[in-house]
Amino acid sequence: MSEGEKLISINIEDEMKSSYIDYSMSVIVSRALPDVRDGLKPVHRRVLYGMYQLGILSNGPYKKSARIVGEVLGKYHPHGDVSVYDTMVRMAQKWTLRYPLIDGQGNFGSLDSDPPAAMRYTEVKMNKISEEMLTDIKKNTVDMQFNFDDSLEEPKVLPTKIPNLLINGASGIAVGMATNIPPHNLKETVDAICAYIDSDNNLSIDQIIKYIKAPDFPTGGIIYGYSGVKNSFYTGKGKIVLRAKVHIEEVHGRKSIIVDEIPYQVNKSDMISKTVNLIKNGKIDGIYQIRDESDRNGLRIVYILKHKINPNILLNKLFKQTSLQTYFNVNTIALVNGKPAKLNIKDIIQNFLNHRHDIIIRRTKYELKKCENRIHILEGFLKILGHINILIKTIKNSINRNDAHKKLIDKFELSKNQSLSILDLRLQNLTSLEQKKVKQEYEKIKKEIIYLKKILNKYYIRTEIIKKELLDIKKKYKDDRRTYIDYSGDEKNIQIEDLIENEQVVLTISHAGYIKRTSLSEYKRQGRGGIGNRGAVARTYDFFKHLLIATNHQYLLLFTEKGKCFWLRVYEIPEGSKTSKGRAIQNIINLHKNDRVNAYVLTENLTDKNYVNNYYVIMITKKGIIKKTSLECYSRPRKYGINAIVIRKGDSLLEAVLTKGNSHIFIASKKGRVIRFLEKNVRSTGRNSSGVIGISFTNKKDVVIGMICVEDNIKEKGNLLVVSENGFGKRSRLKDYRLTNRGGKGIKTINITDKTGNLFSVKYVNKQEDLMIIKKSGIMIRISISDIRIMGRSTQGVRLINLKSDDYIADVAKVHEYRI
Incomplete structure (x- = not known):
């Protein structure tokens, strides 16, 4: 020991505790956890500040990544060039950040986890949205601190205008703790914060959830179930189930599962190779070939199936055994006043506003x-x-x-x-x-x-x-939600209705069996004779056939042409814009490949015994066979459907209507004839029966095109509306149609000419309602019933919608005001 030195005795346990705490706090505060205010870790903050100081802004030219890495290393972050460059790469990747903060030019990696090019090859500049995080930084808005050698100053936090922690999320592993915060949609987040401000900072988490529905991941996909999302909003911790977005289509004559979007943070090539190994090991059977057809325009993975394989069953196996279904474990920990804290959604909003x-x-x-x-x-x-x-x-x-x-x-x-x-x-x-x-x-x-x-x-x-x-x-920066929420993935005891607004929606079903729901508010009312708005874009070989007006909380009974019945909640039907094609029905229900859905009945709560025992389902076939069965018989659906009606050879189910048992039944035929008789003339039978004759035909080529059931106590308050194939229509008084016995040939309801075309649709309407008409091309028009004249039975009517020579009407539906 040198002269003047002395030994100091210390307790090794105390020294270890002190050193460990110092080290762990250094990692927590200086590296691993984001600040709740700007949502950034120190390295992200230093990269943005370094670029700002160099003047590498969104409206300027790109600069070499190596230049920025050198700037950040030399001035603010002496932890190695790899850590800084990797951070820059992640900030530029569109599949990593929901709203990328850096605009990159060059090879920045891929969804397959391919490495980015070296920093000497790539170029970057700031994205416009990241400039919003540095606005007013020169106006003494944030505290500054000395850098590692006390030669320069750097900001402790950025004066961000954007709620970055929510819209981009964060992840990091510290000592003894970790954070994993999912990204959210900017529009939803801003709406929630503005509502929070309007409520004087008094908005509950339940009310916040009405604005921020769930996380919104950059790779899209589906959030399957809602309990994990709700837990994460309330407690800052939750397990979110993520699924790939898929659809079924035919590829070279084989049924194929097409993956359009994969869950967040899934390595695409890894997922495919692991699936191939499962096939080789015999754990998954039924896949003929897997092809990765992804390109710069989007992701597309094709699972081509073997013959006679049910794609829905195989898809469930893929969800269970591969990364087509993963979990995002939310753990919302961030620095608040320099200390780590677990936060719920309300805490994050409050800290950002502070x-x-x-x-x-x-x-x-x-x-x-x-x-x-x-x-x-x-x-x-x-x-x-x-x-x-x-x-x-x-x-x-x-x-x-x-x-x-x-x-x-x-x-x-x-x-x-x-x-x-x-x-x-x-x-x-x-x-x-x-x-x-x-x-x-x-x-x-x-x-x-x-x-x-x-x-x-x-x-x-x-x-x-x-x-x-x-x-x-x-x-400036809003965009549509990318991640779809499938509420049906939750446990039975969770009340999904509490999470979904009971708004009116438009259900559209295409000829090829694609279904979707769209908010009714997207369709504006027009005058009679208009050309309509773009309603949906079908495939070249498809067209839109059915249109229903419903509410999210209703139940939808689906009846197939071969007489089977399936069951869905309206909110379980995938949501889509006016121009989207929707999702294949066979992806939602277990429909037989040679069958298709022809009729739809909207009901209220099927678990209410009083309700189901007081209603009936009236069915009509194309050849005029009518059947009446209690709704109670259809209130307990099975996974593979139940028998609804026995269909006779050469016939098929056309339509189904819900009644209270005391209706007047109107059956219309293609050749413009209508019969009216009382519902009591049709006795109620069980599910496994075929029914009785409802209408007879004078023309062998004639078939039923529609049926309406009008309650006896309101029979004179509305009108009978008919629409022809070429877009002509009119209203007639109900009293113009005399009561007859079931099985008759009916009377004329419209004058059929080459100009009008055959009769296409019949509806019971009143002047307070609207009419929606959809063409094969997907164009929709919404007009007021009051704009359509009341005319005699033998007239041809007036033009309701203009049709081009290669277009025709696909479906007609009425819209009524629904009171919640």
Whole structure:
């Protein structure tokens, strides 16, 4: 031991504890966890700040990645070039961040986890949205700290305008803790924060969920079930089930499962190779070939199936055994005031708003000080404007600038700054026009100071500024939700209805069996005779056939042409825009390959015994066979459907209608005839029966095109509306159709001509309702029933919709006001 040195005895246990805590806190605070305010870890923050300092903005040219890595390493983050470059790469990958913060040019890797090119080859610049995170940083809005060698300053946090922690999420492993926060949709997030502001920070998590439905991942996919999402919103911890988005189609004559989107953070090539191994090991059987047809336009993985394999059963096996279904374990831990904390969705919003208030206060103080300094100078100018000659004489008679400076202070009672500013004035600024500008500037800044002081003193003004800035962000960067939510994946005891607004929706079903639901509000009312709006884009060999108006909480009974019945909740039907094609019905129900759905019945709660025992299902076939069965018989559906009616040879089920048992039945035929008889003339039978004759035909080529059932107590309040194939239609009075016995040939309801075409649809309507017509091309028109004239039975009607020569009507539905 050297002279002057001495040994100090310490407890090894205490030293280990102290050293471990110091190390763990260093990792937690300086590397692994994001700050709740800007949602960034230190390395992400340093990359953005380094690019900002270099002026590599979104409107400028790309710069080599190596240049930014060198800047960040040399000035702020001495932890190795790999850590900085890897961070930059992730910030530029569209499949990693929901809203990428860096715009990359070059090879930045792929969904197959291919490595990016070396930093000397790639180029980057800031994305426009990341500039919103650095706005006002030069206005003393955030605290600065010294870098690692105390030679420069860097921000402790960015003055972000965007709620980055929510929209981009974060993940990291610290010492003894980890964080895994999913990304969310920017539009939904901003709407939730604005609603939170409007409620005076009193919005409950239940109410927040109405705006932020669930996480929204950059790779899309499906969130299967909702319990994990709800737990994560309430507690900051939850297990979210993610599924690939798939559809079934034929490829080279074989049924194939097509994967359009994969779950977040799944390695595509890894998933395919592991699936191949499962096939080789005999754990998955039925796949003939797997092809990766992904390209720059999107992802497409094709599982071509062997013959006679049920694609739905195989798909369930793939979900169970491969990465087509994964889990995202939410663990929302972030730094709050420099300390790690577990946060729920409300905590994150509150902390972000606190940060924004702090930024606005500091920005306002900076701008106020700047205005006060300027108005002080302008007050000096105003003092000398009326004494220009004296000013010039004083300056002229001064020995030097110093002497003039002192004389001006004494003569005009000016401050040092005012005197120096006057001495710096150019002579052209002493003209009468320039003097007027000084007075105008003085009044303008005076008003600005009053406003800035109001911002500092009034909390509600700051909240309005925050809200306005958020709405501007939403307007610039909003996009549609990518991840679909499938609520049906939850346990039976979860009340999905509590999470879904019971709004009116339009259900459309194509000829090829694609189904979707769209909010009714997307379809605006038009006048009679219009051309309609684009409703949906079907495939070239497909067209849209059925249109129903429903509410999300209703039940949908699906009846096939061969007499089977299936069961769905309306909210379980995939949601789509007006122009999307929807999802194949066979992906939702276990439909036989040689069968198709022809009829649909909307009902209320099928678990309510009083309800199901008081209603009947009336079915009609194309050949005029009618059958009546209690709704109770269809209230307990099975996975593979149940028998609804026995179909006779050469016939098929056409339509099904829900009644209360006391209706007047109207059956319409293709050749323009309608029969009316009482429902009581059709006795109720069980599911396994075929029914009785409802209408007879004079023409062998005639078939039934529709049936309506009108309740006895409202029989004279509405009208019978008919629509022909070529877009003609009219209303007729019900009393024009006399009551007859079941099985008759009916009477004329429309004058069939080459101009009108055959009868296509029959509806029971009243003038308060609307009519929706969809063409084969997908164009829809919504018109008011009151715009359609009441005419006699033997007339041809008026034109309801214009049709091109290669187009025709696919379906007709009525819209009524639904009271929730």
